[in-house]
Each structure stands twice: as structure tokens, then as C-alpha cells.
Amino acid sequence: MSSPSLDEAMAMIENAQARALALGKAFSVAVVDYGGYTVAVQRMDGARPMTPSIALAKAYSAAVMQRPTIMLKGWSNSDPVFFGQVGRMGHQPIVATGGGYTLKRDGAILGGLGISGGSPEEDEEIARAVVAEAGFDMDFPAWAGAKNAAAAADGQKPEEAHRG
Numbered sequence: 001m002s003s004p005s006l007d008e009a010m011a012m013i014e015n016a017q018a019r020a021l022a023l024g025k026a027f028s029v030a031v032v033d034y035g036g037y038t039v040a041v042q043r044m045d046g047a048r049p050m051t052p053s054i055a056l057a058k059a060y061s062a063a064v065m066q067r068p069t070i071m072l073k074g075w076s077n078s079d080p081v082f083f084g085q086v087g088r089m090g091h092q093p094i095v096a097t098g099g100g101y102t103l104k105r106d107g108a109i110l111g112g113l114g115i116s117g118g119s120p121e122e123d124e125e126i127a128r129a130v131v132a133e134a135g136f137d138m139d140f141p142a143w144a145g146a147k148n149a150a151a152a153a154d155g156q157k158p159e160e161a162h163r164g
Contacts, residue, residue, distance in 0.1 A: 003033030004103055004111045009040040012130050016115055017044055019126045027117030027126070030055040034109050036064045036092060044117070051116040058100030058114030058123075060092035066109050067140040069100030070124055074142075099123025101130075104137040 004012075009031035020027035026044040028051035033039055036059075043052045061069045076083045076096035087094040098120035103111040113131055115123040132138055 002108075002110060004031055004039055006040060008134070012113055012134055013040060013042050015130045015133060016113075016126050017042070019129065020044060020117060023118060023122060025118050025122070027115055027123075028052040028055040029116075030059040030114040031103075031111060032056070032059040032063050032114075033111045034063055036060040036090060036112070039111065047117050054095075054116035055099070055114035057093045057095050058097070058116065058127075059112040060090065060100075060114070061094045061096075061112070062100035062102040062114065063109065063112030064090060065094060065102075066104075067102055068124075068127075069095055069114075070098045071140060071142070072096035097123075099127050101127040102136075102140065103131065103134075104140070105135070107137070110136075 012031055013029045016027065016029040026046035028041065028043040028047050030041040030052065031039045038056065041052050041056055058069050061072065065072060072083075072094070073096045083094075083096070099115040101113045102109060103113060113127055115127045115130075117123070118126070128138075
């Protein structure tokens with residue numbers, strides 16, 4: 001299994017930074033490999049102090065959970081206790097918010113990209129655009145927890161929660 005090269009990571013970071021500047025904001029951007037280990041992290045001048053850590057957590061979450069972080073919201077909402085426990089198990093926290101995107105090519109997970117510094121919607125928009133422009137796959141299966149939450153919201157009995 002390969003992971004994003006440093007050159008590829010830096011190109012994505014530069015793209016994200018250009019998009020942040022267009023919004024008039026300072027962001028931090030992180031790229032990790034498929035195991036969630038850092039390839040590159042950069043904090044723009046003026047970015048808030050916590051943004052590098054948040055970007056890294058988003059990139060890590062997207063890599064190890066193998067889907068964009070926004071897709072984890074259904075699981076987080078449907079089983080918050082279990083999500084909270086799993087979220088502390090790795091070497092970074094797992095987060096369920098916009099701005100973390102899985103780097104997947106030809107069906108293989110290569111890593112994750114994390115963006116922090118704007119609103120969750122701005123972080124998500126930039127992450128999605130950067131990943132798409134870099135040529136990564138953009139299709140991901142729905143999380144089982146999201147299906148169960150949707151069923152419960154419709155008044156149906158959800159199937160047994162998926163925890164694996």
C-alpha cells in the first residue's frame with residue numbers, strides 16, 4: 001500500500017492555502033498516510049494555535065475510518081458513547097465534522113487530508129475541492145451507523161448497530 005508523497009502532500013497544502021487566502025482566512029492543513037501518520041502539516045501565518053492539531057485529527061480520522069469525516073456524524077449521533085470510546089483509541093482523536101477527506105485512489109486508501117481554520121462548511125468545501133482536483137476518488141459507502149440513525153428517525157427499528 002502506498003501513501004501520498006511529500007510532493008503530492010505539499011501540492012494539496014498549497015492548493016488549500018490558496019483557497020483559504022481567497023476567503024481571506026488563515027488555515028492549517030494536514031496530510032497523513034493510510035495509517036494516519038503525518039506526511040506534512042502547515043499552519044498559515046495568522047491561523048489560530050489549535051488549527052494544526054484539529055487539521056491533523058481530521059486527516060487522521062478520514063484515513064483510518066476510510067471515509068470523509070462529515071460522514072461520521074451519523075455514527076457519532078446514533079451511538080455517542082461508543083463513538084466517544086473509539087474516538088480516543090488511536091494516536092489522534094477521531095472527529096465527526098467537516099474538513100477531513102479520505103485520499104482514495106482506485107479503491108485503495110492512501111491517507112487523509114485535514115483542513116481547519118474556517119467554519120465546518122468552509123473546511124469541508126476546501127477539503128473536497130482539493131481532493132477532487134488532486135484526482136482522488138470521491139465516492140464512499142455510507143456508514144452503517146448513518147443508516148441506523150436514518151431508520152430510527154423514520155420510526156423504524158434500526159438493525160443491530162455495526163461496531164466493526
